[in-house]
Amino acid sequence: MNSKESSSNFWKKLIRNRWFKWIVGIILAGFAAVLLFMGSVYFGFWGKIPDAKEITSLKQAIASGVYDHNGKLIGKYFIYDRELVAYDQLPKHLVDALVATEDARFYEHDGVDSRSMLRVLFKSILMGDDSSGGGSTITMQLAKNLFGRPDHGLFSMPVNKYKEAIVAGRLEDIYAKNEILTLYLNTVSFSDNTYGIESAAKKFYNKEVTDLTLDESATLIGTLKANHSYNPRLFRERSQLRRDVVLTQMQKYGYITEAEAQNAMLKNIKLTYRSFQSDEGAAPYFREQIRQELDTLLKQYKKPDGSDYDVYKDGLRIYTTLDLDMQEIAEDAMMAHMTYIQNQYEKAYGNYTPWRKNKKIFQSAMRKLPVYQKLKKEGLSEKEIIAQLEKKHSVHVLEQMKDTVLEISTLDSLQYHLKQLNTGFLALEPNTGAVRAYIGGVNFKHFKYDHISQSKRQVGSTFKPFVYTAALQNGTQPCAYFPIEAVTYKDEEDWTPTNATKNEDDDEHTFYSMKYALSHSVNTIAVKVLKHTGVDKVIDQAHAMGIQSDLPQVSSIALGTAELSLKELASAYASFVNDSRPIKPYYITKIVDKRGKVIMEHTTEKEAPQAFSDDTRQTMIEYMKATVNEGTATRLRYTYGLQNDIAGKTGTTQDNRDAWFVGITPKLVTVTWVGNDNHQIGFNSTRIGQGANAALPMFGRFYKKLNQNATFNDITNAHFEDPSEEVVAALQCEDRYEETFVDRLFGNKSTIKLKGEDTEEAQKKEDEKKKKRKGFFSFLKKKKAQ
Template sequence: MTDSTRKKIIKWFWIVVTFPVLLLVFMILLVWMFADIPSFKDLENPDNKLATQVIAEDGEILTTFHIENRTYVSYDEISPNLVHAAVATEDVRFYKHSGIDFKGLGRVLVKTILLHNSSQGGGSTITQQLAKTLYPRAGMGRRIPGIYHAKMVWIKLKEWITAVKLERDYTKDEIMTMYLNSIFFGSGAYGVRSASETFFGKLPSELSVEESAMLVGMVNKPTRYNPAINPDKALTRRNFVIGQMEKAGYLDKSQRDSIRLIPIELNYEVQDHNAGLAPYFRDMVRRVMNARKPRKSDYTMVEDYSADSLAWATDDLYGWLEKNKKADGSKYDLDRDGLRIYTTINYKMQKYAEEAVAERIRDLQADFRRDLRSKTHKPFSNDIDEETRDRVMRQARRWSDRYRTLKKEGLTEAQILKTFSRPVKMRVFAYNKKGYADTTMTPDDSIRYYKSILRTAFVAMEPGTGHVKAYVGGPNYRYFKYDNVRQGKRQVGSTIKPFLYTLAMQEGMTPCDKVVNLPQTFVLPDGNTWTPRSTDKEQWIGKTVTLKWGLTNSSNNISAYLMKQFGPEAMADMMRRMGIQSHIDEVPALCVGPADLSLWEMVAAYNTFPSRGVYIEPMFVTRIEDNQGNVISEFTNRKREAIGENTAYLMVNLMEGVVQGGTASRLRYRYKLMGEIAGKTGTTNDNADGWFIGYTPTLVAGIWTGAEDRQVHFQSITYGQGAHMSLPTWGIFMRKVVEDGTLGISENDRFIAPAGVSFDLNCTGGDNDATDVQQKTEDYYFE
């Protein structure tokens, strides 16, 4: 070989070797100079659609608003097992390279590109994988030859530069934290916090070796290695990760072998919008924060417009998303901005409330199924005429998704109605272990089926603060989204009577004042008369009874007597003073409860009694922070004196009689609640609505139960009364709260009499109050 030949070979060798390197360096310089490389701020705050957290008063996360269910955790909140599994499987030289692993790239170049052996895996480091989240691959022209590969090269170079920047400005622990918070694990879980809760029901810090290996194994193919979908493939993949951990030195061989034998154990629950604690509360918070400035034309009832207009003017939380903007002037997004909404909800109480509701409504539904056997046109009551039944069904069809879809497709009314009588396969809610049943029925039958499912609502508040402690809007959020706490308004029945008795106490009467128990007749403006139906046994008619006896036994006669003394206008005014904002018909019948009110406003009104006469607007959010922990807004409650402190205490005494020996006495003998409790049951016409609102010195809670339609109800008052439908939920809940022992609620709590006032309350509300014909008066002593 001549010298010139040798020189040419050497020359071309260096050209072949150095040209690609120089070209690569040149392209990197071009990308660095001209490409849209993220800034440090972008790297620290990538657009990861952070879930907004709804946080309980003790710091526990109740639920989230999210598009991607992602909640950041810090490095010290992550199990070392998870870090070890990630390093061993995804980037074994993570702690040695500076963002780009050239040894790994060499392997990819030779084995994957030149030898077409894709089993060797990719060469991306953990830092590069983190950088990849900033550059989505969607819409890159994959089907157009050349364009896709050119764009991929451009993006890969950007990722390399970003990886280097990440390594330069962050520690390895910080990079690992960002990486584990960015991964998609399948089943709607973004980030390790969401994944650990979805698959194992625990925090990332609590993950074991096998659980950590399971999650890291899913990173490559979240669906294929999802243990809930493909358990065999997931087990194989998990054990591969465990083997990698042994190779990397994080486990010894005996540990590897023993851990591989552990079966997969899941506590699997997809953290979607139907899951988690307090879903009805979350939706209520969203509705309040999303509220727009009220327009009168959008309202049917002027009272609702007035209430919302007042809230817009005085409540900073109402319409918060409309009233508050970011620094750049844009609106906050609950699903993307990672806000932290701190609430007054007590995590344990919320859990106990949901458990109590689930336990009671399941048993009550069994009672109702038996009751349905006696009905001719299930689920409607036997006294409902055909015209009413047809109207209710016609309305339900038109509200259905099926009807709206077929209407948009251009089908005629007759064609649409025909589809409602054709059997189809469907999944329906059911009280079984799965929570649903797969069946075949006609859409009309499914409407009837769902109308036979009883609905319920529960809310608890704290006297003195108005803080909402628990909130359950229905029996099952996945299938019944309607919020019966605030959205629903139903007849309140006898739970309205304490407002009338409050008026009597405010006007100088006392619980032990006596009146004659007789039916009362009212002359109406049109000249007709109205006499409330007596609810008392015949043996008590004509007796002289105390007012406490009247409320204890929920006597319509005594309520009518008080209505005659004070009038419906005065009663309605008292109700408004105590926080009732809904429409009230100022008619004599108001004394027996025909008004349609929400459980929310009723419980808030009852809260006035243990709050010593002060009405406190319910408060459920204390502050809102951005995703960096900066406080954006703080909230305080609003209070006003509604009734005198003496009146409030007298009402407590009156309503204690209901629990001691009246319609709520089963709280004593069945639920063994021995502390001081006051309350009132309520049952409406035809047993369509059952209510109970009760309170202790430290907690107020109320329950409503009924069907979606008032035409669907128990035939018998034995099952349809508030004492049977709703009171047991209160008893189950309060029993759990008292037995917990950590919630500051005890059976030793006492109602405190006003200072400087002496009351001689020597009546019990029992039978003795009706048989003693001698009038007794109260002695007051003011210091």
């Protein structure tokens, strides 16, 4: 039998063999099952596969950025922290690192690398060797990034892999290799919930992607293998080892030389980390204020397709008035001062703390807690509720101005909250209203309440400049003298305003000049100036200067019993260095869409009318310069060494609940407030709680740092306008005046006496004295003529 016949008989026997038939049948059935499976995936049985049209018009949620007036990124609004960049913005070494590490044959395949897939099939699936990798190309990973991986139970891996292979092929048909790389780097997830290379560069290195160095690019690409395990913020050493693997791969495939690789490996990972979470980073209160304004503002504009803008998805660029460098200086000053004043505050109370010992205050606050109200609705008694609130658990509290986790009860954490002082800080350009620094509280994570946009507090003596401005506008001479003595006002329920400190000059024959009385914040005289001017005229003057809140028609507003916002004070005080005109604070300069089209741009509002004369403005600046040079704010000179042109006013409210300072310089108006959010709790003494101690130092620290930064020379070196000769002449008077016998008998033209009568009656008596004085001097002139 020849070999051909032998071979033919072998195949005939094999075909007739029952086992062979089974094996062939199983193979054919398996092949058919695979084809059926592939068909079910392809035709959408496991979910629709994106078609060419969807892939061509890819839409991704893009973070909107908030920028300062110099174009520096302050923060973002996002669902996914993603910003888009173009291919020409990507450094070559970044692209090379990606290809060398994730897909060495990227430029050779058409979306699916068959060689890699076979390697995965045999090594990973059949031999259980995880070292072979996932077999996904960059294009397949892009498909996953764009369209996700639905859960199909046991079939999830094969279904999703095949879907990604199909989509990858379609991506390669539509997009060039460079476009695929760009799409990938714009959508891939990096550490700390960051999407896209631009966002990662800004978060971890505080720079744009174009400025990344070789070792920085290798570090970020290294995190793609496992973005938590190789997070350079959390696991620096592990991340550095992974970076070196990336550099080794780059050398292996000829993208860098051995010397370049070794040089990069010698560098330790050095991050400049910036979080863009809403609770963290620079100016969180300001960013939240911008977000709220955008909610209303963007409703006025539509996208080209007629739909509404979405600040979380549409990649808007919001340019603001804030100066990030100034903001960071302000935040540093706030942190340093509030840490100090909080310690002073707690130490002064000692063991007799109102947030712990005062049951009325504590129980009132406890019953306002949402958890208390929830348990109350569930029918628990107060005793049962307290038992629940006394259970200890991990709680985030603010301690020494730092977020601290303690094992304490809800009631313990309430005490931490009650004892915490809070603050507001606003700095704006008086000529434009552009807000340059904005601090709404001590810590946005713990205290969402914004003390600039939401709060109104009694303003204390910071209201007095409105009283004195009204007096000057209504004919009171700059060198008018008022008696310092305390007076009981019969027309106001026997009200007797007094001064913060007892003075040896407190008698009816000692008079202070207007300048001295304001600069030393003399309460008794402030009320007399208001009485002399008229409360209605003072209220009208304050409103003309930018105060929008309703003001009570009572004389106590001279001492700041009205509740106003920081913005109102800043607007009104700006008039002293803005040609006597109030200014409206604003935050947003323009909004640009992701294509660069300007959606909205700030327009200057019509100039407000002058609220008072040039002479009054110059006189008031001289009064408030004296506050800094010789009055209640002198520590700006002797403690902080500030030699700038500064005017200002301190303020302290009843029971030391609120401390204020308003600092005026020719190109910047700054308002600071410090107090407790619980109005029942104040400082335990005026020594600690007065504006000069509790609020002014924040401004002092802030301006001292501005002086050290040449960037702000234009602000810090500015000078007030020189007062006119007439104003200078009108201010030539002594601070203090002792009434003589002749003055008592006939009155002095420059002294104004107001006893406890109402204003109209007091004015009549003053007019009578003027007539007597005029008649006496006429008599002397006649005698001399004779």
